[in-house]
Amino acid sequence: MRVRDEAKEITIRQKAIEIIVRHGLGALNMKDLAIASGISASTIYVYFKNKEDLILKLCQWLRIEILANSIKGLTADMSLADGLLLQWNNRYRYFINHPLNFEASEQLRYSPLYYKTTPKVIEAIGPKLDPFIKKCRKRGELAEMPFELYWAIAFAPLYQLMEFHISNRSYANAKFRITPALIKKAVGRIVKSLSP
Numbered sequence: 001m002r003v004r005d006e007a008k009e010i011t012i013r014q015k016a017i018e019i020i021v022r023h024g025l026g027a028l029n030m031k032d033l034a035i036a037s038g039i040s041a042s043t044i045y046v047y048f049k050n051k052e053d054l055i056l057k058l059c060q061w062l063r064i065e066i067l068a069n070s071i072k073g074l075t076a077d078m079s080l081a082d083g084l085l086l087q088w089n090n091r092y093r094y095f096i097n098h099p100l101n102f103e104a105s106e107q108l109r110y111s112p113l114y115y116k117t118t119p120k121v122i123e124a125i126g127p128k129l130d131p132f133i134k135k136c137r138k139r140g141e142l143a144e145m146p147f148e149l150y151w152a153i154a155f156a157p158l159y160q161l162m163e164f165h166i167s168n169r170s171y172a173n174a175k176f177r178i179t180p181a182l183i184k185k186a187v188g189r190i191v192k193s194l195s196p
Contacts, residue, residue, distance in 0.1 A: 052113065
């Protein structure tokens with residue numbers, strides 16, 4: 001059995017992301033990925049059983065990577081407004097610094113494998129995020145609601161704004177850009193929407 005090389009695994013993952021962003025998820029295949037990664041076709045199977053395993057692991061890695069970066073510096077004692085502002089700023093910086101990861105994540109979100117990674121994502125992120133949410137509820141800053149509704153109100157607007165920012169396509173402004181002032185204004189509106 002071959003020894004796994006972490007650098008090769010990172011290269012494979014990065015090349016898979018590039019293929020997904022440039023050509024779509026349907027264009028991803030193990031042979032072309034091996035060529036793009038500069039490895040033999042058989043070597044790729046040291047790291048991934050098959051294409052489904054690759055996509056599943058890529059979804060899990062991207063979700064945890066993005067969320068872990070999003071909650072850097074988050075503490076349970078932060079107010080809802082401060083905690084959301086921190087997360088928005090963190091996500092924004094991550095997306096600007098890693099645009100391919102953002103775009104691949106958006107494409108993979110529509111794969112049936114994406115949500116199969118949820119248990120691992122919760123295991124990795126939940127211990128830091130859950131106390132923040134619980135304390136916000138306990139302080140009366142956050143209404144009781146399903147997590148999905150919380151996420152849709154709290155973060156879906158940022159993803160749409162990021163799409164406008166990256167693509168330079170919006171409804172009214174072809175040169176739309178996210179600014180710190182816009183983030184602060186959006187988070188202020190979101191906090192009102194999440195309040196009891």
